[in-house]
Amino acid sequence: xxxxxxxxxxLGSDGGASGAPGKGARGGIRGYLGSVSxxxxxxxxxxxxxxxxxxxxxxxxxVLASTARVGIGPAVLTAVVxxxxxxxxxxxxxxxxxxxxxxxxxxxxxxVAVAIVAIALAEQLHAKAALARKQADVERxxxxxxxxxxxxxxxxxxxxxxxxxxxxxxxxxxxxxxxFSRMVAEEATRLSRLVGNLLELTRLExxxxxxxxxxxxxxxxxGASLVRLERQLADRKVMTDVPEAIPLVPFDPVLIEQxxxxxxxxxxxxxxxxxxxxxxxxxxxxxxxxxxxDRGPGVPPGEEExxxxxxxxxxxxxxxxxxxxxxLTICRAILTAHKGRIWLTNRPGGGAIVTLTLPIREGKTxxxxxxxxxxxxxx
Amino acid sequence: VTESAAVLVIEDESHAxxxxxxxxxxxxxxCLLATNGASGVEAALGREPDxxxxxxxxxxxxxxxxxxxxxxxxxxxxxVVSARDQHEEKIAALDExxxxxxxxPYVTGELLARMRVALRTARAAGTPAGxxxxxxxxxxxxxxxxxxxxxxxxxxxxPTEYRLIGTMIRAAGRVLSHRQxxxxxxxxxxxxxxxxxxxxxxxxxxKIEPEPAQPRYLVNxxxxxxxxxxxx
Numbered sequence: 001x002x003x004x005x006x007x008x009x010x011l012g013s014d015g016g017a018s019g020a021p022g023k024g025a026r027g028g029i030r031g032y033l034g035s036v037s038x039x040x041x042x043x044x045x046x047x048x049x050x051x052x053x054x055x056x057x058x059x060x061x062x063v064l065a066s067t068a069r070v071g072i073g074p075a076v077l078t079a080v081v082x083x084x085x086x087x088x089x090x091x092x093x094x095x096x097x098x099x100x101x102x103x104x105x106x107x108x109x110x111x112v113a114v115a116i117v118a119i120a121l122a123e124q125l126h127a128k129a130a131l132a133r134k135q136a137d138v139e140r141x142x143x144x145x146x147x148x149x150x151x152x153x154x155x156x157x158x159x160x161x162x163x164x165x166x167x168x169x170x171x172x173x174x175x176x177x178x179x180f181s182r183m184v185a186e187e188a189t190r191l192s193r194l195v196g197n198l199l200e201l202t203r204l205e206x207x208x209x210x211x212x213x214x215x216x217x218x219x220x221x222x223g224a225s226l227v228r229l230e231r232q233l234a235d236r237k238v239m240t241d242v243p244e245a246i247p248l249v250p251f252d253p254v255l256i257e258q259x260x261x262x263x264x265x266x267x268x269x270x271x272x273x274x275x276x277x278x279x280x281x282x283x284x285x286x287x288x289x290x291x292x293x294d295r296g297p298g299v300p301p302g303e304e305e306x307x308x309x310x311x312x313x314x315x316x317x318x319x320x321x322x323x324x325x326x327x328l329t330i331c332r333a334i335l336t337a338h339k340g341r342i343w344l345t346n347r348p349g350g351g352a353i354v355t356l357t358l359p360i361r362e363g364k365t366x367x368x369x370x371x372x373x374x375x376x377x378x379x
Numbered sequence: 380v381t382e383s384a385a386v387l388v389i390e391d392e393s394h395a396x397x398x399x400x401x402x403x404x405x406x407x408x409x410c411l412l413a414t415n416g417a418s419g420v421e422a423a424l425g426r427e428p429d430x431x432x433x434x435x436x437x438x439x440x441x442x443x444x445x446x447x448x449x450x451x452x453x454x455x456x457x458x459v460v461s462a463r464d465q466h467e468e469k470i471a472a473l474d475e476x477x478x479x480x481x482x483x484p485y486v487t488g489e490l491l492a493r494m495r496v497a498l499r500t501a502r503a504a505g506t507p508a509g510x511x512x513x514x515x516x517x518x519x520x521x522x523x524x525x526x527x528x529x530x531x532x533x534x535x536x537x538p539t540e541y542r543l544i545g546t547m548i549r550a551a552g553r554v555l556s557h558r559q560x561x562x563x564x565x566x567x568x569x570x571x572x573x574x575x576x577x578x579x580x581x582x583x584x585x586k587i588e589p590e591p592a593q594p595r596y597l598v599n600x601x602x603x604x605x606x607x608x609x610x611x
Contacts, residue, residue, distance in 0.1 A: 188484075189484075192484045214573045214574075215573065215574050215577055216577065217577050217580070217581050219581070219584075219591060219592045220577075220580070220581070220584075220599040221599065221601060222592050223591070223592050223593060223594045223598070223599060224598065224599040224600070224601045226592075226593055227594070227598055238593065240590060240592035240593055241592075242591065242592040244581075244585050244591075248574070248577055248578070248581075253599075253601045253602055254466075254601055254602040257601045257602075279592070281592075
């Protein structure tokens with residue numbers, strides 16, 4: 001089963017999060033009142049001076065200003081009120097809603113047309129401005145990402161170049177040589193992890209990631225991620241609690257394994273060596289839920305959401321620990337692509353619990369009623 | 380003293396080739412080199428190496444094609460070396476009969492361990508399938524009595540579970556692609572029924588693994604297949 005999933009943009013290309021401007025939000029009651037009373041004032045002035053042209057000339061200006069300054073709602077109301085005022089006051093007989101004659105009808109039609117054009121134009125401008133703002137945001141984020149990356153890439157690279165050259169020139173004693181080779185191995189590993197995360201990010205960013213979502217067993221993927229980190233987890237007690245009846249669920253195993261590896265690497269980096277890790281799996285009929293609990297410092301209260309932001313680095317993280325604040329962002333993007341969720345809470349008694357959910361959907365039937373084909377083969 | 384094993388390295392990138400050559404010589408292997416797919420196939424068939432290390436992304440032939448041409452005339456163990464984004468090509472090579480894979484960047488020690496397993500399996504081949512007893516760590520399958528034991532205790536398996544564990548343990552240490560396992564256990568017409576495999580692999584794991592979510596034997600090679608791991 002292949003499905004193309006549009007991932008929420010990691011670099012802020014997701015639409016409409018900030019609320020499209022020009023619709024209601026800026027208007028409010030004051031916006032409506034302001035626009036309509038400006039129009040009423042003009043009508044009063046035009047009526048008092050018997051200059052109908054004054055009102056007709058002021059009308060598009062007020063509608064335009066209203067669209068631009070306070071929003072669509074007030075502008076539409078202003079336009080409607082304007083047309084009514086014109087008909088009631090300036091079309092003879094005055095102070096009656098009348099079916100206008102040809103000249104007045106033409107004026108009314110022009111007023112309506114002007115209002116529509118003004119509102120449409122202003123709306124277009126708003127959309128362009130919003131797009132420009134969003135592009136500026138993306139640009140800022142991209143720059144922050146690039147500067148962070150170039151630092152994080154250059155640091156291990158420069159260590160590699162220096163250590164490599166020193167080893168090549170053969171002017172080191174035995175213990176220095178050992179030290180330098182160890183450095184080469186470590187820095188190269190860090191670099192490789194960075195590049196791995198970066199590739200993942202680009203793949204997610206391209207937005208055309210094909211996720212293979214066949215029926216998968218979550219316990220298998222947990223097992224695989226633990227095997228992949230076997231060496232780093234050697235000094236830890238990992239408790240796993242997976243009920244046998246957990247249904248198969250549709251997900252991309254490669255991506256979900258990546259999520260689990262990212263989460264476990266976070267735990268390894270941020271919690272005391274040797275502290276235990278608990279992994280619990282449960283289901284509630286709608287979702288399969290995985291909880292990963294550690295005994296580290298947790299996160300500062302109020303930061304539970306922010307840690308999923310792009311480039312967020314925990315104040316507790318050591319500089320140069322190989323993290324660049326992308327791990328959890330990638331995790332969230334992957335879960336979102338699966339219509340699942342991921343969040344963090346502090347564990348009572350210390351530590352953090354990361355919970356992720358995957359919707360069961362049609363996967364449920366896989367385990368509770370093996371298809372007849374399987375039963376046929378079995379017998 | 381047995382003669383040292385000969386390893387054919389098919390790799391177009393010269394630094395990677397040199398690194399492998401030096402490492403392999405230090406480990407006591409004889410090293411043959413090929414810089415593209417066509418000469419690799421020729422060397423694999425003409426010079427009869429004991430093992431082939433095949434790098435994916437060769438300039439002339441893809442890994443699937445190289446594996447297919449070698450497999451057509453030789454049972455030499457093939458280990459595929461690939462980058463992460465060559466997932467499909469890697470699976471195609473495994474389906475075509477490659478024995479194992481390594482994903483770059485890898486640690487040398489791990490490659491050497493995989494090579495030892497592949498060489499050992501190749502030497503052990505020749506015993507007729509479906510007879511005798513194969514033991515891996517605490518897990519033992521007696522093909523004559525159709526008996527499976529874990530740490531000495533008998534485990535009761537359904538016929539499908541038994542065929543599954545038999546298939547896995549005969550390939551102990553090697554990765555088998557989903558497709559290969561499905562063909563072997565369920566038959567060629569079921570080779571896309573991933574659901575069967577997931578369900579039965581899970582049942583099997585709960586029967587033979589002390590801690591199913593931290594498997595000792597039946598390891599999931601995510602997105603590729605399964606491996607019955609040789610502990611230690």
